[in-house]
Amino acid sequence: MASSGTSTKTLILSAATSAAASAFFLREFVPSSIQDQVFSAFNGLLYRLSNQLTIVVEESEGYTPNRMYKAAETYLASAVVPSASTARRLRVNVSYDDDETGGDPDSTDVRSAAVQITIDKGEEVVDFYKGVKFLWRVAIRESNRNSGVRNRGRFRFFYDHGGPTEVKYYELTFHKRYRDFAIKSYLPHILDQAKAIRDEAKILKLYTNNEEQMWSPVKLRHPATFDAVAMDGKKKQALIDDLSRFVQRKEYYKRIGKAWKRGYLLYGPPGTGKSTLIAAMANFLRFDIYDLELTEVRSNAVLRSLLINTSSRSILVIEDIDCSAELQQRDKEKKSKPKEEGSPNDDESKVTLSGLLNFVDGLWSSCGDERIIIFTTNYKDRLDPALLRPGRMDMHIHMGYCDSAGFRVLASNYHSLKEHPLFAEIDSLIETVEVTPAEVAEALMRSDDVEIALKGLIKLLTDKRREADEAKKKEEDASTSVKQGCQEEITAELSGSE
Numbered sequence: 001m002a003s004s005g006t007s008t009k010t011l012i013l014s015a016a017t018s019a020a021a022s023a024f025f026l027r028e029f030v031p032s033s034i035q036d037q038v039f040s041a042f043n044g045l046l047y048r049l050s051n052q053l054t055i056v057v058e059e060s061e062g063y064t065p066n067r068m069y070k071a072a073e074t075y076l077a078s079a080v081v082p083s084a085s086t087a088r089r090l091r092v093n094v095s096y097d098d099d100e101t102g103g104d105p106d107s108t109d110v111r112s113a114a115v116q117i118t119i120d121k122g123e124e125v126v127d128f129y130k131g132v133k134f135l136w137r138v139a140i141r142e143s144n145r146n147s148g149v150r151n152r153g154r155f156r157f158f159y160d161h162g163g164p165t166e167v168k169y170y171e172l173t174f175h176k177r178y179r180d181f182a183i184k185s186y187l188p189h190i191l192d193q194a195k196a197i198r199d200e201a202k203i204l205k206l207y208t209n210n211e212e213q214m215w216s217p218v219k220l221r222h223p224a225t226f227d228a229v230a231m232d233g234k235k236k237q238a239l240i241d242d243l244s245r246f247v248q249r250k251e252y253y254k255r256i257g258k259a260w261k262r263g264y265l266l267y268g269p270p271g272t273g274k275s276t277l278i279a280a281m282a283n284f285l286r287f288d289i290y291d292l293e294l295t296e297v298r299s300n301a302v303l304r305s306l307l308i309n310t311s312s313r314s315i316l317v318i319e320d321i322d323c324s325a326e327l328q329q330r331d332k333e334k335k336s337k338p339k340e341e342g343s344p345n346d347d348e349s350k351v352t353l354s355g356l357l358n359f360v361d362g363l364w365s366s367c368g369d370e371r372i373i374i375f376t377t378n379y380k381d382r383l384d385p386a387l388l389r390p391g392r393m394d395m396h397i398h399m400g401y402c403d404s405a406g407f408r409v410l411a412s413n414y415h416s417l418k419e420h421p422l423f424a425e426i427d428s429l430i431e432t433v434e435v436t437p438a439e440v441a442e443a444l445m446r447s448d449d450v451e452i453a454l455k456g457l458i459k460l461l462t463d464k465r466r467e468a469d470e471a472k473k474k475e476e477d478a479s480t481s482v483k484q485g486c487q488e489e490i491t492a493e494l495s496g497s498e
């Protein structure tokens with residue numbers, strides 16, 4: 001009796017102590033072929049005697065992959081395993097789909113984000129969430145049916161070979177008292193974290209419409225971030241806040257029955273960072289970009305098909321809409337010209353900007369989530385007022401000439417420079433001339449030597465200042481000579497009439 005009491009106590013004690021010890025025991029003393037069965041039986045016994053609860057997360061349920069399994073895999077690989085000290089065997093995987101090598105098997109140019117470290121079969125890792133301990137164990141069991149789903153990149157394969165197969169699963173063990181907390185808080189936390197990790201690691205794509213009137217993608221490698229964009233600080237913060245609010249408002253857009261989309265108009269002279277800002281927005285949101293060359297689109301039917309074939313969580317960009325004067329002209333013609341009897345129906349063949357916006361409203365309210373549309377122009381005043389009216393573009397953002405705050409951002413980007421004795425001279429010059437951030441960036445990039453680069457910029461600003469002064473003087477001279485001419489004419493007329 002006493003001895004059975006002692007053995008029960010031992011088992012309870014074992015259950016309460018880390019299961020890592022039992023895993024160690026199994027690895028050392030039990031043949032690997034039956035380790036899983038023994039571990040499960042052992043766990044079952046412990047479970048009955050202990051205060052622990054285990055949730056099983058299998059790779060797939062029938063033919064359907066289990067999102068929770070994929071999320072746990074991503075979460076553990078990125079957030080838990082790399083810092084876990086208990087696991088003794090780790091697996092490493094670099095996928096050809098995700099790497100930066102373009103599929104070249106010999107390349108070693110692999111981003112660290114593409115390296116996935118996971119725990120091996122039978123290993124365990126501990127994760128603490130809000131002070132609660134969660135133990136993860138990866139396991140494999142044999143299934144009688146050799147069928148299921150395999151994901152290969154974007155493709156999903158169903159297979160059914162007959163005969164037994166291996167089914168991967170995780171066991172998540174924690175104290176019984178945290179049952180609700182685990183289901184309602186910890187598991188959703190893993191789904192959210194996995195999404196954020198995947199978004200971060202995702203290689204963005206830039207799509208452009210080609211001659212075949214279809215989208216062709218390339219990897220978007222633009223490194224722009226909001227930190228690196230030189231623009232008014234308040235405007236930048238307002239834009240970041242607007243984007244952050246937008247992506248969190250799924251329920252709001254659903255409730256008000258509107259398409260979950262947001263429109264931005266970026267305007268300003270060439271070289272002020274409109275395209276750079278778009279790349280920064282894409283990088284911030286982890287959205288792909290669809291760069292639509294509207295003048296290449298043959299008909300409204302093609303436009304519709306292109307728009308349908310953009311994915312959710314993407315940015316549709318139409319650059320230089322002032323250059324699409326033809327498109328605006330078409331808009332005006334359509335409004336003014338009554339249709340002639342028997343004339344071909346132009347509505348279906350011609351693409352217009354307002355037509356595009358109507359499509360976008362109609363299409364995106366019925367399909368797809370989280371769409372952003374951005375128009376850029378060098379001349380806002382040349383745009384049809386209908387395009388600018390409220391509801392069409394939610395935010396108008398002016399990208400202007402470089403000021404001293406903008407210069408600081410660029411100096412930090414290009415030379416990691418926060419302060420320098422030459423800054424005072426640059427500050428006083430830059431506020432009095434029209435210089436674009438692109439021109440400043442180019443001057444700063446001319447030399448790796450900070451002194452030479454800054455002096456080059458001072459020369460550029462001084463030249464611009466002189467040119468502006470000369471132009472002003474010429475203008476003044478011209479108006480003085482006109483005034484003098486008028487004066488002489490008046491005097492001559494007066495003396496003639498005397």
Ligand SMILES: Nc1ncnc2c1ncn2[C@@H]1O[C@H](COP(=O)(O)OP(=O)(O)OP(=O)(O)O)[C@@H](O)[C@H]1O
Binds near residue numbers: 229441
């Ligand atoms: N505001 C800015 N912040 C940081 N870099 C900038 C900025 N503006 C311009 N640059 C630099 O100048 C280059 C050209 O800028 P960008 O193409 O973004 O200008 P743009 O406004 O789109 O010009 P365009 O009207 O001709 O299309 C960028 O690659 C970037 O290096």
Ligand SMILES: [Mg+2]
Binds near residue numbers: 274319
């Ligand atoms: Mg541009």
